[in-house]
Amino acid sequence: MANALCMPWFVSDVNARDLEYLIGTFARGTYYPDATTTEREDVRYAGQYWADLRRQGELEFQASSFWTTQHSFGRMPMIDPTLFAELADGxxxxxxxxxxxxxxxxxxxxxxxxxxxxxxxxxxxxxxxxxxxxxxxxxxxxxxxxxxxxxxxxxxxxxxxxxxxxxxxxxxxxxxxxxxx
Known part of the structure; x- marks a missing residue:
């Protein structure tokens, strides 16, 4: 399970759409256009592997509003017990x-x-x-x-x-x- 933000707080924050885009461009070998042929093939392999995991339901993306609240993670069991249970079971x-x-x-x-x-x-x-x-x-x-x-x-x-x-x-x-x- 990969957890993403519902909305970015900073320019570098990732949401589920960003993760899908990243896997797609990796799988097509277009993420690093200046890479060597070997590097592009390695990246393509990783992207195709992750895409296969997505298709098989073994890699899931989940967005929770908890990640962008003011609460400390120690309050997660009270604020978002479902998310806490999923993380604790992982x-x-x-x-x-x-x-x-x-x-x-x-x-x-x-x-x-x-x-x-x-x-x-x-x-x-x-x-x-x-x-x-x-x-x-x-x-x-x-x-x-x-x-x-x-x-x-x-x-x-x-x-x-x-x-x-x-x-x-x-x-x-x-x-x-x-x-x-």
């Missing part, structure tokens, strides 16, 4: 990029957490509900804002030598939360 949810750090801020409640706060603690109920259900999450983030969690003890002190390390995109954070069982 294998993995990947949040990538920085999106002006919006996804990360919504994951961590836009809180001023100590940087050593475990990531699953900062994302709260999205990570695990009282009934034990949670969303298996992988967060790939380029640091471009002060919000950051999941560092090991002593790691921040070493990074502080790089003044403003959390704000200039030189460092990144990868957080994984299993949330199953």
């Amino acid at each position: 294998d993995l949810v990947v949040f990538k990029g920085d999106l002006k750090f919006l996804n990360y801020r919504k994951l961590t409640y836009d809180g001023k957490w100590p940087k050593t706060t475990p990531s699953h603690e900062a994302i709260g109920p999205f990570a695990k509900q009282h009934d034990g259900r949670g969303v298996r999450t992988l967060v790939l983030r380029t640091c471009k804002a002060d919000e950051c969690v999941g560092l090991s003890a002593g790691q921040e002190e070493g990074l502080e030598e790089s003044n403003g390390w959390t704000r200039y995109g030189r460092y990144g954070v990868v957080s994984y939360w299993y949330a199953k069982g």
